Amino acid sequence: MPEAVETMDGWYCLHDLRTIDWTKWKNATEQEREQAVHELQDMLTGWEQVAEAREGSHAFYSIMGQKADILLMILRPTMQELGDIELRFNKSKFAEFTKPSYSYVSVVELSKYMSKENDNPEDNPGVRARLKPKLPNWEHICFYPMDKRREGNDNWYMLPFDERRQLMYEHSFTGRKYAGEVKQIITGSMGFDDWEWSVTLFAKDVLQLKKIVYEMRFDVVSARYGEFGPFYVGNILRTEEIPAYLHV
Numbered sequence: 001m002p003e004a005v006e007t008m009d010g011w012y013c014l015h016d017l018r019t020i021d022w023t024k025w026k027n028a029t030e031q032e033r034e035q036a037v038h039e040l041q042d043m044l045t046g047w048e049q050v051a052e053a054r055e056g057s058h059a060f061y062s063i064m065g066q067k068a069d070i071l072l073m074i075l076r077p078t079m080q081e082l083g084d085i086e087l088r089f090n091k092s093k094f095a096e097f098t099k100p101s102y103s104y105v106s107v108v109e110l111s112k113y114m115s116k117e118n119d120n121p122e123d124n125p126g127v128r129a130r131l132k133p134k135l136p137n138w139e140h141i142c143f144y145p146m147d148k149r150r151e152g153n154d155n156w157y158m159l160p161f162d163e164r165r166q167l168m169y170e171h172s173f174t175g176r177k178y179a180g181e182v183k184q185i186i187t188g189s190m191g192f193d194d195w196e197w198s199v200t201l202f203a204k205d206v207l208q209l210k211k212i213v214y215e216m217r218f219d220v221v222s223a224r225y226g227e228f229g230p231f232y233v234g235n236i237l238r239t240e241e242i243p244a245y246l247h248v
């Protein structure tokens with residue numbers, strides 16, 4: 001029987017994607033819109049303080065295309081905290097003008113494929129920091145869920161451990177070429193959501209997102225074993241930019 005890889009798990013993660021009901025927003029009174037904007041900005045300011053205290057992290061982006069208008073990605077030490085945030089958002093004035101379009105529940109995951117025998121990577125402060133990551137305030141985001149294939153001869157879960165480790169090594173080699181250009185957060189979602197992992201990529205130059213995904217398509221681990229869900233790409237929405245973004 002192939003051996004499962006051990007994972008290290010960090011902060012819990014919610015990707016919450018919404019569309020804005022622009023007609024309802026335009027038909028609201030000036031006062032209602034102002035209240036909604038202020039409440040949203042207050043929530044974000046509160047989360048910024050949590051991030052400064054290193055007790056969580058978040059990202060807020062506007063999404064291109066018709067699949068969603070906004071993406072809120074939240075990281076917290078417990079699932080309960082994620083639940084509280086989701087509930088607070090749902091009860092806010094701004095939420096009255098949004099409709100859910102997609103959501104994803106997962107936990108920051110690092111695997112031990114690359115660890116040396118008898119080494120405990122959790123003793124490494126760099127590894128521990130990656131389990132509780134500070135999301136970068138980079139201009140662009142790309143988020144998608146994915147699976148590893150389980151079909152006929154292309155079954156990731158039937159491969160021996162060493163073969164999977166070799167393929168992951170090749171994957172990391174491609175990834176490292178994008179150091180400083182693309183930052184990846186991989187979260188695991190087996191038992192939590194419909195796909196097995198979520199991939200969230202941040203870049204200053206949006207084209208680097210296309211380039212890395214394209215190049216990785218040729219890594220055996222993606223070419224042969226990768227299956228992908230919907231892709232979302234967007235631009236950062238800073239707290240102070242929200243009034244202009246929502247201005248009608």
Ligand code: VOV
Pocket residue numbers: 005109110111112113114146148168171172174175176178182183184186197199201212213216217222226
């Ligand atoms: C931005 C660069 C980048 C870098 C450096 C990188 C490196 C690494 C390393 C070293 C490791 C293994 C150890 C660990 O850290 O877990 C991983 C793990 C993983 N990756 Fe990755 N990945 C990147 C980027 C990166 C991308 C763009 C994708 C999407 C693939 C595509 O085709 O669209 C991805 C996927 C994953 C997944 C799903 C896993 C978990 C698989 C599993 O079976 O457990 N990843 N990844």
